[in-house]
Amino acid sequence: MTAANREERLQIMLEADELRAVDDFRYKYRLPSRAAAVRELLKRGLAGTPTGTADEGSRSQDFGVLGISNGSRFKDPGGQGSAD
Structure with a gap:
């Protein structure tokens, strides 16, 4: 290798x-x-599996590794809200 x-x-x-x-x-x-x-x-x-797209206006600090930091703003493909 x-x-x-x-x-x-x-x-x-x-x-x-x-x-x-x-x-x-x-x-x-x-x-x-x-x-x-x-x-x-x-x-x-x-x-x-794809989880969706970032909400408009999202910032880097909105996304946390453990899903608890600042409540990430990530919409599922159907637009049904936050996907964690």
């Missing part, structure tokens, strides 16, 4: 509980680093 050619950096800010959840996932699946855990979580999320 060849090494990945990663040229782009993605920086995110997490609350302590969110980072703890990433670390718990990392240790549970014995991943070598936080970055590997985040890449695995992204892969799983992108492969999952």
Whole structure:
């Protein structure tokens, strides 16, 4: 297996509980680093069922990893309200 050619950096800010959840996932699946855990979580999320689109006027701070930060404003495809 060849090494990945990663040229782009993605920086995110997490609350302590969110980072703890990433670390718990990392240790549970014995991943070598936080970055590997985040890449695995992204892969799983992108492969999952679409949950809708962001509400107009949503800001980055409206979306939390654990679904409790600021009450994310995300509409399901049918427009039936928040999808968490």
